[in-house]
Amino acid sequence: MIELDNVSKTYGSTRALDSIDLTILPLRTTVLLGPSGCGKSTLIRLIIGLIKPDEGSVYVEGELLTPNNIFALRKRMGYVIQDGALFPHLTARENVSLIAKHIGWNRDRIQNRIVELCGLTKFPVDALNRYPAQISGGQRQRVSLMRALMLDPDILLLDEPLGALDPLIRFELQTDLKEIFKTLGKTVLMVTHDKGEAGFFEDTIVLLRDGCIIQQGTLSDLVKKPADPFVTRFINAQRSPLESIQNKADSKVF
Ligand SMILES: Nc1ncnc2c1ncn2[C@@H]1O[C@H](COP(=O)(O)OP(=O)(O)O)[C@@H](O)[C@H]1O
Ligand SMILES: [Mg+2]
Incomplete structure (x- = not known):
């Protein structure tokens, strides 16, 4: 449905995306996950044609994205960003x-x-x-x-669509969004930096760091079969509320 072939994008001395090969399968939800600045938004902007790759090619539904067909192809893609x-x-x-x-x-x-x-x-x-x-x-x-x-549109691109919302509203919208994706049967590419959210939506997670894909798979793959120590560090970096309570209880004992 969407294919990136050896795509790179550089801003000054920053390699925002570094030789990315990625296939986004149709009718599934793919989640782009990774720390701030790892290239998630750049990847989405390349697909919707807001920016051009320095190297490599982007294909949407089999068509190479060019200045000539970008407006036609954009009609087949819906785009939602953080503040709407x-x-x-x-x-x-x-x-x-x-x-x-x-x-x-x-x-x-x-x-x-x-x-x-x-x-x-x-x-x-x-x-x-x-x-x-x-x-x-x-x-x-x-x-x-x-x-x-x-x-x-056949394709929905969502760049941290829930990032600016408070936790309760976010929770409610996560549930509704998942239901909507299921009902509509669209190809969805969604960005988040929250592993819990990624796990909730994923068919596939693509974990990025410094413009490179570190691992692609389910949340369970990332937890059980990390491709790199960074995967485990990233997954463990977010504290669950239970863990916080436990830590506080432990620190009282000592
Ligand atoms: N228009 C731009 N000009 C200069 N640097 C940029 C621009 N857009 C992104 N970058 C840089 O590229 C890297 C990736 O950015 P981005 O794709 O926005 O990351 P993410 O969405 O994962 O937080 C960052 O280092 C960011 O500072
Ligand atoms: Mg971003």
Whole structure:
């Protein structure tokens, strides 16, 4: 569905991506995991064609991405980023319908699709006329997701879509997103730096460090068969609440 063939991208002296070979399988959820600065967003931006690789090729549904076909291919990809990137001066409805209007959908078709998407993403229809500042962070991400899904793309690219949300809202949206992915049967590529979130969504996890793929597999593969000591360090670096309580209890004893 998506293929990166020996792709590299350098910014000044930073090798953001270093000779990446990656195949994203159709109709599955692939999670890009790794510490801040390891190249996750760069990889997503290359696929949506916002930046060009210095070396190597990106293929989307078998087609080599070039300046000539990027706009056509982009219609087959929905893109959601951390803060939603909604236009603040447009209502939720206007944000969601912008591209459909631009390509000539009529009012009824747009309205029907929006109502359908409100059901899918659990966004209240009566809040559609509000501006982004008048809805909650979780609702903004639901609007951003509706906008990405409006043209019914085959591929969804999500760059830390839940990163800016508080834990309870994040938990709720994780559950809803997983359900949506299952219902729609899309090819999903999702970025996170949270291994718990990665494990919740994954069909496959791709773990990156310093622009290189360190390991690809399930969370269980990463835990049980780490390809590199970094994998174990990364997996163990995030503290669970239970562990924190245990540590506090231990420190009281001594
Ligand atoms: N436009 C840019 N200009 C300069 N450096 C950049 C740019 N975009 C990304 N980088 C650098 O490339 C590396 C990878 O960045 P990024 O893909 O955003 O990482 P991640 O999303 O994993 O946090 C980082 O070192 C970052 O500072
Ligand atoms: Mg990023």
